[in-house]
Amino acid sequence: MPRWVAPAALFGVAGVAHFLRPRGFDVIVPRALPGSARAWTLASGVAELGLAAGYAVPATRRATSRAAAAFLVAVWPANAQMAVDAWRSGSTRARVVTTARLPLQVPLVRLALRGGA
Numbered sequence: 001m002p003r004w005v006a007p008a009a010l011f012g013v014a015g016v017a018h019f020l021r022p023r024g025f026d027v028i029v030p031r032a033l034p035g036s037a038r039a040w041t042l043a044s045g046v047a048e049l050g051l052a053a054g055y056a057v058p059a060t061r062r063a064t065s066r067a068a069a070a071f072l073v074a075v076w077p078a079n080a081q082m083a084v085d086a087w088r089s090g091s092t093r094a095r096v097v098t099t100a101r102l103p104l105q106v107p108l109v110r111l112a113l114r115g116g117a
Helices: 005-020 022-026 037-056 058-089 092-114
Strands: none
Touching (some): 005 037, 005 092, 022 037, 058 092
């Protein structure tokens, strides 16, 4: 399987999910960001769909991989917000899942970069 397929699929599925189930994303938008959480959710969904499309075009893969890595770093605060909220909620399962997810952003960044090779 070509290296670009996995990150394209990942961003495509995530982008669609932002539109099908936006509430789940709205709640993790860091409260410090200006504007509505829904606007950030929809904008990030559009960005992810754009990244998925960018991987599909050979001429844009290298630039897309860099943009995708930057995007993953930029949305990391939302993952951190999700973990903070889980620790406040008292749910042990949510605490474990969201805390374990934080370091997973590193291999996702590597996957994104390899997709442009």
